[in-house]
Amino acid sequence: MRKLFSNKLFVIALVSLILIAFIVFSSIPGSPLSNITKPLSIVIDPIQSVFKKAGSKISDFYAAIAEGMEIRKENEELREQIAELEYQIQQGEEAKLRWEELKSAFAIQDTFENYHIYGASVLTRESDDWFSVIRINVGERDDFDSRTTSYAVVDAQMNLVGRVMVTDEDSSKVLPLLHEGFSLSAKVNVVNGALVMLNGDITLKKDGLCLVTRIPTNTILQVGDELVTSGEGGLFPAGIPIGVIESFDDSDPNHLSATLRPYASLADIKDVFILVPNPNADKQQETDPDTSENTVPSSVPETSDNSETMDTAETNDTTVVTGGDTEA
Amino acid sequence: MNKQKRARQILLYALYITSVCCLQVTFPGFFRLFGRTADLMLVFTVFAGYLFGPVDGIVVGLIVGLFRDYFSGPVVMGLNQEPVALLGIGMLSFMYIGLLSALLFRKRFRRKLFLGILQVELMTLIYYVSGHVLSYIYFSVSRTMTSYHSLRYVVVSCILPQLLVNAIAALPILLVLRFIGPYSKGVRSALVDGYSMEDKQWQSV
Numbered sequence: 001m002r003k004l005f006s007n008k009l010f011v012i013a014l015v016s017l018i019l020i021a022f023i024v025f026s027s028i029p030g031s032p033l034s035n036i037t038k039p040l041s042i043v044i045d046p047i048q049s050v051f052k053k054a055g056s057k058i059s060d061f062y063a064a065i066a067e068g069m070e071i072r073k074e075n076e077e078l079r080e081q082i083a084e085l086e087y088q089i090q091q092g093e094e095a096k097l098r099w100e101e102l103k104s105a106f107a108i109q110d111t112f113e114n115y116h117i118y119g120a121s122v123l124t125r126e127s128d129d130w131f132s133v134i135r136i137n138v139g140e141r142d143d144f145d146s147r148t149t150s151y152a153v154v155d156a157q158m159n160l161v162g163r164v165m166v167t168d169e170d171s172s173k174v175l176p177l178l179h180e181g182f183s184l185s186a187k188v189n190v191v192n193g194a195l196v197m198l199n200g201d202i203t204l205k206k207d208g209l210c211l212v213t214r215i216p217t218n219t220i221l222q223v224g225d226e227l228v229t230s231g232e233g234g235l236f237p238a239g240i241p242i243g244v245i246e247s248f249d250d251s252d253p254n255h256l257s258a259t260l261r262p263y264a265s266l267a268d269i270k271d272v273f274i275l276v277p278n279p280n281a282d283k284q285q286e287t288d289p290d291t292s293e294n295t296v297p298s299s300v301p302e303t304s305d306n307s308e309t310m311d312t313a314e315t316n317d318t319t320v321v322t323g324g325d326t327e328a
Numbered sequence: 329m330n331k332q333k334r335a336r337q338i339l340l341y342a343l344y345i346t347s348v349c350c351l352q353v354t355f356p357g358f359f360r361l362f363g364r365t366a367d368l369m370l371v372f373t374v375f376a377g378y379l380f381g382p383v384d385g386i387v388v389g390l391i392v393g394l395f396r397d398y399f400s401g402p403v404v405m406g407l408n409q410e411p412v413a414l415l416g417i418g419m420l421s422f423m424y425i426g427l428l429s430a431l432l433f434r435k436r437f438r439r440k441l442f443l444g445i446l447q448v449e450l451m452t453l454i455y456y457v458s459g460h461v462l463s464y465i466y467f468s469v470s471r472t473m474t475s476y477h478s479l480r481y482v483v484v485s486c487i488l489p490q491l492l493v494n495a496i497a498a499l500p501i502l503l504v505l506r507f508i509g510p511y512s513k514g515v516r517s518a519l520v521d522g523y524s525m526e527d528k529q530w531q532s533v
Contacts (some may be wrong), residue, residue: 012423012427016423020416020420022416023414023415023416026412026413026414026415027407027414028406028412029406029412034413037397037415041398044398048354051347051350051351051354123354124354125353126356126400127352127367127369127396128365128367129463131396131400131418132400132403133403134400165403165411165413173400173413175403175411179411181403182411202463202475202476203475206477267357
């Protein structure tokens with residue numbers, strides 16, 4: 001046996017076989033092999049964070065030197081704007097009160113009222129053409145995991161960025177909107193807008209575009225039409241803006257297709273937000289039948305009750321939670 | 329090798345690997361030229377194998393590959409038509425890159441310093457060509473995509489700029505490995521591969 005292991009070719013072949021088995025088993029949904037990265041996460045993520053912080057500080061330092069004069073000028077302008085904004089805040093407070101009155105009178109709900117919103121920073125980006133998912137700095141330690149479901153990831157303007165795929169101890173993998181493995185049900189953002197399917201496409205990815213398929217026949221999409229999430233399929237709440245139609249191909253009436261330019265640009269994003277369904281929302285609807293008809297995500301999947309353990313700042317039912325070192 | 333030298337070697341390798349891996353995925357924009365990001369992980373693995381032999385190449389390749397899988401492992405459609413992140417592809421491919429870097433043209437190149445850049449170019453070519461071929465086969469077999477990149481795009485917009493960017497990134501990494509370590513004096517004296525190092529033609533500049 002020892003002789004066998006001293007044979008270099010045998011060792012290389014054995015390691016290769018083990019790795020191939022590893023790849024095959026990791027492709028099985030729910031495979032326990034996906035948990036193998038959790039111990040790694042405990043070691044690598046802090047190191048990664050140190051690099052990120054050091055890099056940010058260096059770039060901030062050089063930016064401060066390079067942009068010193070501009071910053072001084074901007075500072076003067078900003079002081080003038082502050083005075084103006086103070087006045088607007090006072091007006092806004094009054095408007096808010098009126099909005100709350102109207103909201104309770106007409107039983108209007110905010111778009112993502114039944115969702116917790118977790119803030120996170122982008123830790124790592126793609127390595128090459130094939131290793132192209134990103135990592136963010138929230139994970140199971142922040143009391144959510146993606147084993148039972150996935151979550152929508154949006155940017156600061158609430159535009160769709162992607163979805164959480166795998167959660168580790170301190171970080172999570174996010175499948176970006178442009179990735180060829182991404183697909184979701186979307187709808188044209190007009191009254192009774194058509195339902196379509198949005199897919200990442202390997203040939204369109206390089207131009208920052210997605211493919212729109214399963215467009216109902218007799219539907220004509222115009223360049224500039226906005227697509228939002230339909231809420232069907234259960235992963236995403238309805239109404240998250242995705243992007244606008246860039247081109248429409250009706251050369252084959254049976255297979256209409258279009259390209260979409262997403263609002264969110266992954267290259268520029270430093271911070272993202274994760275929408276996690278609020279498990280208490282269902283209970284509230286049961287106790288408050290008047291507002292049950294207005295519930296936004298009818299098909300939102302159930303999640304484990306994690307809201308009570310979190311350090312949250314609640315306003316109505318919407319909760320904003322900051323996980324990790326969000327820069328925004 | 330005494331304990332002190334071994335500790336220095338391990339420490340420097342750990343430092344290099346974490347630095348190279350973290351830098352590439354944290355600040356890709358900083359290493360971007362002609363629309364491509366320098367593949368520091370690949371360059372480092374190639375040099376570990378080329379300069380210090382197959383064992384170093386394989387071990388470094390496995391660890392760098394693990395980092396690659398962890399940070400941004402490839403995603404494919406699972407059996408339930410849901411995307412799943414694969415583990416092990418980075419390890420497998422980088423292990424072979426480390427091994428090939430140590431073995432290919434070792435008699436001709438004699439691990440000479442600047443021929444290492446040629447080895448980086450060769451390995452970049454092998455990695456990206458095989459990556460695109462395998463992707464094409466995967467998409468054709470799985471029928472998840474109706475089209476793939478054109479050959480012109482793959483050559484002109486992917487491989488050629490990547491070769492150039494990797495060559496630029498190779499120079500500083502090569503100098504650091506040769507003149508700082510992981511081995512003292514930048515040369516692994518134990519590595520003779522059956523050839524004498526007395527003629528001073530191995531691992532020379």
